[in-house]
Amino acid sequence: MKRFxxxxxxxxxxxxxxxxxxxxxxxxxxxxxLNDSDNERKGDIDNPSTAFFFQRLRVGTDFVVSPCLKLVTxxxxxxxxxxxARSNTWQANAVEPELSAGTRAESENIAFDNAYIDYVxxxxxxxxxxxxxxxxxxxxxxxxxxxxxGMIKWMAPVGPVILLANYAKLADNSSSAVSTQSWYWKNRxxxxxxxxxxxxxxxxxxxxxxxxxxxxxxxxxxxxxxDASTRGYASAPAPYLDGYMAKMYQINPYFKANIGPVALQxxxxxxxxxxxxxxxxxxxxGLPAGYPQTIGGFDQKIDSLSLFLDANxxxxxxxxxxxxAYLQGDDNPTDDVVHDVNTGGLDWNPCLIMFNTDIIDYxxxxxxxxxxxxxxxxxxxxxxxGRVGVAAMPQLDIMASLSYAQADKKPSGxxxxxxxxxxxxxxxxxxxxxxxxxxxxxxxxxGDYFKGTDSxxxxxxxxxxxxxxxxLTLSF
Numbered sequence: 001m002k003r004f005x006x007x008x009x010x011x012x013x014x015x016x017x018x019x020x021x022x023x024x025x026x027x028x029x030x031x032x033x034l035n036d037s038d039n040e041r042k043g044d045i046d047n048p049s050t051a052f053f054f055q056r057l058r059v060g061t062d063f064v065v066s067p068c069l070k071l072v073t074x075x076x077x078x079x080x081x082x083x084x085a086r087s088n089t090w091q092a093n094a095v096e097p098e099l100s101a102g103t104r105a106e107s108e109n110i111a112f113d114n115a116y117i118d119y120v121x122x123x124x125x126x127x128x129x130x131x132x133x134x135x136x137x138x139x140x141x142x143x144x145x146x147x148x149x150g151m152i153k154w155m156a157p158v159g160p161v162i163l164l165a166n167y168a169k170l171a172d173n174s175s176s177a178v179s180t181q182s183w184y185w186k187n188r189x190x191x192x193x194x195x196x197x198x199x200x201x202x203x204x205x206x207x208x209x210x211x212x213x214x215x216x217x218x219x220x221x222x223x224x225x226x227d228a229s230t231r232g233y234a235s236a237p238a239p240y241l242d243g244y245m246a247k248m249y250q251i252n253p254y255f256k257a258n259i260g261p262v263a264l265q266x267x268x269x270x271x272x273x274x275x276x277x278x279x280x281x282x283x284x285x286g287l288p289a290g291y292p293q294t295i296g297g298f299d300q301k302i303d304s305l306s307l308f309l310d311a312n313x314x315x316x317x318x319x320x321x322x323x324x325a326y327l328q329g330d331d332n333p334t335d336d337v338v339h340d341v342n343t344g345g346l347d348w349n350p351c352l353i354m355f356n357t358d359i360i361d362y363x364x365x366x367x368x369x370x371x372x373x374x375x376x377x378x379x380x381x382x383x384x385x386g387r388v389g390v391a392a393m394p395q396l397d398i399m400a401s402l403s404y405a406q407a408d409k410k411p412s413g414x415x416x417x418x419x420x421x422x423x424x425x426x427x428x429x430x431x432x433x434x435x436x437x438x439x440x441x442x443x444x445x446x447g448d449y450f451k452g453t454d455s456x457x458x459x460x461x462x463x464x465x466x467x468x469x470x471x472l473t474l475s476f
Contacts, residue, residue, distance in 0.1 A: 020059040026470040027052060027363065034369045034450045036461030047463070053082035054363055060114070068121070072131070074114035079107040081363070113148050124156025124163075133168055134345065136204075136221050137254030138267045140308035140325065142347040145358070162206040162219075171198035171229055200225040204252075216257035216264075223250040248273040248302055248341070266309045275300040275338045299336065304328050306342035312387075319389035319399075323350060329380030329409030339409070344378030350385055351403050352424045352442030352467060359469065369450025370460055371411075374419070380408050381419065395430040407449055415454035418447030438471040 028051040035047060056079045063071040080086070087104040103111070116129025131151055132144035153166035173196035204221035227246035254267040277299050305328045312321040330339035349356045353367070353374070360367060360375035367374045385403040392398055405419040426440035443466040451460040 020061075020476050022055070022057045022474045022476075024053065024055045024472045025359075025363075027054065027359065027467065028469075029364060029465070029467045031463055031465045032364070032367070034367050034374065034446050034462045034465060036463050050364065052084060054084075055080060055082070062118075068119065070118050072114055072116050072118050072127075072129075073112065075110055075112045076107045077110040116151075124154050127151070127153040136252060137219065138256065138265045138308060138310070139345070139348050140267050140310075141252075141269060141306065141343070141345040143345050145346045160207065162208070164205065164221075165203045166201075168200040168202070169197070170200055170225070171227075173197060173229055195228050196231065198225070198227045198229050214257050214259045216255065218255040219253070221250075221252040223252065224248070225250075244276045244278040244299075246273075246275055247277070248275075261314045263312045263314075264310070266307075268308070269304075269306045269342050271302050271304040271341045273302045275302050275341075301337050302341055303337050304339050304341035306344075308344075317391045319387075319391075321387040321389070323383070323385040323387075325350075325378060325381065325383040327379050327381050327408065329407055331409035331411060340380050342379070344381075346377055348378070350378075350383070351401070351422050352426075352440055352469065353444045353465065354403065354405055354419060354422050355381075355383075359467075367465065369446075369452065369462060371414075371452030372450060374450070378405075382406050382408055396427065398425070398427045400425045406447065410449070411452075413453040414449065415451065416448035419449050420447035421445040434475050436473050436475075438469075438473070440469045440471070442467050442469075 028049065030049050031047050032050050033047050057077045058074065059077070060072075060074040063073070065071070086108055114129075114131055116127050116131040119126045119128075129150065130148050131153070133146070133149045133151065134141065134143035136142070149168045149170055151166055151168045153164070155162060155164040157163075201224045202221055204219055206217055206219035208217045209215065225246075225248045227248075231245050248271055250269055250271045252267070252269045254265070256265045257263075305326075307326040308324070310321070310323045312319055325344060327342055327344060328339045330337075344350075344355060346357045349358055353360060355374075355376070355378040357376050364375065366376065383403065383405045385401055387399060387401040389397060389399040401422075401424045403422045403424070405422075407414075407417040407419065410417045422442060422444045424440065424442040426438055428436055428438045430436050444464060446462045446464050448454060448462070450462050454460050
């Protein structure tokens with residue numbers, strides 16, 4: 001009987017559902033690249049349109065043990081194109097996603113992203129386990145949609161200030177039962193591979209404020225990341241000629257404020273440190289793909305800045321808004337300073353086409369130009385956007401935006417820095433409290449940046465592009 005009541009009590013406390021969502025989208029994209037179909041420079045004779053259905057089920061469930069203790073989980077399931085090819089390890093175009101902790105193949109069936117303990121104690125809140133990372137401040141620069149990390153987080157109010165600290169294990173290369181190191185590497189270089197992990201340490205504070213005229217919050221996060229994954233190669237045979245360390249420091253302030261009908265927010269991040277410090281005091285050549293290829297024997301330093309400002313004003317049934325973003329670019333990746341470390345993050349998708357990680361990057365696979373592509377987190381950019389929204393009726397919201405973007409730094413030899421202009425119009429109708437339907441259209445006036453090295457005799461051409469998307473979303 002005692003066991004019966006224990007089980008019954010456990011079932012009574014075990015499950016409470018957090019925000020979950022199921023979405024079915026229908027996409028039509030006029031061109032799959034930004035190259036003119038008559039341009040044969042890269043064999044782009046055929047530049048077809050594409051259209052398909054795709055869906056995603058994302059379920060978040062909290063297992064509540066007591067009012068101050070719970071297990072937080074989230075999984076993705078049946079994330080597929082209807083009737084489309086399933087991903088396989090041998091498919092060159094089956095790029096592993098950034099929007100899940102699981103592989104693309106796992107998410108097509110089921111992949112758990114989150115599993116962590118949330119405990120509220122007398123000395124603060126502790127979160128321990130796999131959880132979303134980079135969720136600080138505004139949506140700009142955040143990566144909560146991406147592959148989560150094992151973390152320990154602490155947060156506690158101290159007077160008018162909220163203090164926080166966390167530790168994240170980004171990569172572990174220790175020898176283990178599932179390590180991919182061969183017998184040769186484990187035995188010959190075990191001593192030099194003892195410290196090959198990537199760790200991140202963060203600490204900061206948040207100051208909430210509220211008075212008769214305004215309310216909001218402001219905070220600063222300080223980050224130190226140490227990447228030792230490429231050190232300890234000094235005694236290895238060619239082509240592993242040398243090892244290097246990377247240490248990065250980041251200062252990340254933000255603010256959010258509501259002043260009457262106006263909502264303001266902003267964020268900045270400055271990154272500095274060393275992208276590569278070679279252990280033997282020199283920079284080798286001939287390293288494998290994926291390792292920095294610097295010249296002249298220089299170590300590489302980091303100096304990268306990003307800025308974000310956003311405003312919305314609600315004036316009756318009309319909403320006016322605008323966004324500005326700056327992400328420092330790097331026009332010479334082979335010198336001794338890296339400038340393009342910061343990105344706009346996976347969570348921020350300001351347009352339907354430009355810099356859209358979810359639709360364009362994940363589902364379409366990117367839109368390639370002559371030498372570069374569009375889609376994915378924003379980087380190396382000046383970005384400006386104006387928005388107008390109308391609540392035509394309680395169930396219907398219509399939003400139109402005009403966006404312009406150009407590169408902060410053109411790669412050497414590029415003739416133009418303009419990414420393009422984009423016009424987006426979306427309408428969202430709330431069918432029920434849980435079910436909504438969105439119809440959107442976007443048109444990209446492609447900039448000449450995507451021509452690349454547009455010499456007078458090259459004959460390089462780009463095309464404009466447009467897309468139409470239907471989205472049915474169930475939130476529960």
